[in-house]
Amino acid sequence: MRILLLGKGGQVGWELQRSLSPLGELIALDQNSTDFCGDFANLAGLADTVRSVRPDIIVNAAAHTAVDKAESEPELARTLNALAPEVLAQEAAKLGAWLVHYSTDYVFDGSGDTPWVETDVPAPLSVYGATKLEGEQLIAAANPRHLIFRTSWVYAARGGNFAKTMLRLAQERERLTVINDQIGAPTGADLLADVTAHAIRQLTQPPASAEALAGIYHLVAAGETNWFEYAKHVLAQAQLVQPALQIKANQVDPVPTSAFPTPAKRPHNSRLNTTKLQTTFGLRLPAWQTGVNRLLAEII
Numbered sequence: 001m002r003i004l005l006l007g008k009g010g011q012v013g014w015e016l017q018r019s020l021s022p023l024g025e026l027i028a029l030d031q032n033s034t035d036f037c038g039d040f041a042n043l044a045g046l047a048d049t050v051r052s053v054r055p056d057i058i059v060n061a062a063a064h065t066a067v068d069k070a071e072s073e074p075e076l077a078r079t080l081n082a083l084a085p086e087v088l089a090q091e092a093a094k095l096g097a098w099l100v101h102y103s104t105d106y107v108f109d110g111s112g113d114t115p116w117v118e119t120d121v122p123a124p125l126s127v128y129g130a131t132k133l134e135g136e137q138l139i140a141a142a143n144p145r146h147l148i149f150r151t152s153w154v155y156a157a158r159g160g161n162f163a164k165t166m167l168r169l170a171q172e173r174e175r176l177t178v179i180n181d182q183i184g185a186p187t188g189a190d191l192l193a194d195v196t197a198h199a200i201r202q203l204t205q206p207p208a209s210a211e212a213l214a215g216i217y218h219l220v221a222a223g224e225t226n227w228f229e230y231a232k233h234v235l236a237q238a239q240l241v242q243p244a245l246q247i248k249a250n251q252v253d254p255v256p257t258s259a260f261p262t263p264a265k266r267p268h269n270s271r272l273n274t275t276k277l278q279t280t281f282g283l284r285l286p287a288w289q290t291g292v293n294r295l296l297a298e299i300i
Contacts, residue, residue: 001057003056003200006040013062014158020059027055040084041076050092054095057097058100060099063080064076086142089138097145100200103150105150105270107132107133107150108124109123110125116269126265145210145211149277150219152187153184154188155187156188162227167234167238174251176249176251179257181268185223185288199281217277221288235247235252
């Protein structure tokens with residue numbers, strides 16, 4: 001099996017290099033790759049790459065993920081999040097190949113307090129959410145052989161993340177204020193990568209009908225929290241891992257989203273129901289605390 005991975009340098013892409021490499025021949029690219037084009041702004045180059053590599057599976061971990069910046073560069077966001085994935089889907093369809101793609105809770109408007117299911121009607125609040133939704137729709141129209149994993153609150157040991165930011169600020173300031181009216185589940189890039197590899201194995205193992213597995217799935221760690229409780233967990237767990245850690249912040253206060261105005265609106269309800277994923281692929285997703293605790297043990 002030949003797998004083409006796009007976006008190898010991102011948080012999820014980095015973990016996918018690890019999880020996908022035992023499955024077959026892995027060609028991993030990013031926008032700076034020279035052997036083949038991995039630049040999502042170059043649609044013709046992307047098409048040429050797929051035609052040259054002739055993969056059995058394409059895994060797309062590339063995207064425009066700067067949520068606020070997307071508000072001021074909507075055309076670029078649309079190219080990276082919608083038009084480039086469409087090209088991948090079209091070229092994959094010509095080869096009979098599968099496309100695995102990642103989307104987001106931002107396709108929903110964040111209303112209510114019930115976890116979103118895959119059949120709920122999307123209503124994005126931001127350019128980022130709208131372009132990710134268009135990407136889903138273009139993929140589905142171009143290639144029936146697709147897996148789209150919607151996720152949220154992604155973190156990894158590699159690169160910046162919320163936990164690292166809280167630890168840094170807690171060592172610099174005596175008081176922190178953290179948003180408490182956005183609800184979701186912190187989800188590790190390593191979990192996304194491992195579930196992706198598990199799903200691909202099922203796609204390629206007979207006698208199951210692979211086409212029956214196609215579609216959109218919600219993929220997040222189990223449980224829920226808000227950013228305020230997340231921050232408190234990070235600081236408490238960090239001191240358990242490293243008692244000598246100098247935490248200056250002796251007060252962490254909850255504040256509403258309105259306390260931190262941003263160009264792009266954030267959904268308040270980012271809960272995603274993962275029943276479909278767990279039932280279809282025979283999985284049990286771990287609690288969000290499990291992954292965060294492992295992250296802290298690794299970075300402290």
